[in-house]
Amino acid sequence: MKASISKKATVFKNTKSPVREIMDLASPQFFQQAGLNPDEVISFSGGWVNHEAPGELRMAYADIIHDPHRFHQSGAYPPSIGMPECRRAIVDFEKHLYDPEMELNPENIAIGCNSSQMTFNLMHILLDPGDTILLPDPSYCNYPSQVSSLEGVKISYFPVLNVEEWRYVADEKIEEFALHIRREKPKVILLCAPDNPTSQIPSTAFVAAALEAAREIGSFLVIDFAYKALVFEDTLPDYFSWGPNDNYISIHSNSKWCRGLGRRLGWVEAPVRIVEALEAIQGSSILCPDTLHQMALTVYIDNGIANDRIQPYIRQTKKLYQAAAQQTVRAIETYLKLPCLIPQGGLYTVLRTDIESSVFTREVLKNTGVIVVPGWGFGETLQQAVRLSYGPLVNDLDRIEEAMKRMGAFLNRKGWRMGISPR
């Protein structure tokens, strides 16, 4: 008799994701059926960056690889929550970029394989059956599936988008948000800054109100900082330099800022008892993070701080994505005339379509060869909206223009812009 896999795994396997939906759709067979030339397809679906990694980081890897002793060292298991020197370097990096006075010590740092894995493990540490996790609506489509295997955990949503006016309204709802937390008593409040999919940045007032309410009811405010280094304005919110405390934890990644997507490391900044819990759970789930990436990152951070090479690199990187964001918004306004959010950082904008998001996505792909991500998986507010990522096109701004031209011509033919007033 064939053995069955667990019910949990089956649920997990059958959980749809909007990114998977579009990836399944964007297949060679579909292109052939629709008469699309794969070379002419333009994709806004990937949540990834496409700028060059720092040259000094590449050299740090090269030096390790060319040194037989250090290369041998990089083949050893590190401790379950990371090498002490890398945990120390991460503290230096945070203080260097955000605030020398930040209350952060190496014992507050747990390093893992990447922030997705660490979020998954962290949620298993923080949540019990019957607990609630509070997410803004919209929010990153991976969060619900990261807690879906936790039996009896409920998700509560708080809308931060005014769909009628297509505005991010978190700041207008600070009191309501704090009230919602006090009433619903979520064990975890999970925010993202800059956010995926909106690329908006919750204000310090919003985050501080959430933390105060979290303190009062004994819960955790968790911020996912996957895009922390990609903020377009020079002035950063105060909470970017908060250290962890009993009710505040942050999650970080080297995927986006230094194009480490395929050389991933993640880390969590948390009180020591949470770091110890992560040590235990990682000991069983991943055993330990990658050594080579930690060694290279440590050298890059140490030398980069000493020679003041990190800040200029990040400034230059931010400019690239800001230019791509501006080009995307300009092209949307020119050719689509549909409401979209102006990105404050990160890689995305969301576009109101007033057409069910999967139908819109499918029709646009079939007729224009442009790939966007249906909004349904990000929350109720994006049922009739799509997410566009300009990250992969950061070096191809002309293609952004070309894609919007094609989409605009199609929407005109379809009459799909009727009744939608531009912002």
Ligand SMILES: Cc1ncc(COP(=O)(O)O)c(C=O)c1O
């Ligand atoms: C909000 C958010 N968090 C986390 C991640 C994944 O980060 P990592 O590569 O460290 O797993 C992504 C990736 O797109 C993301 O958008």
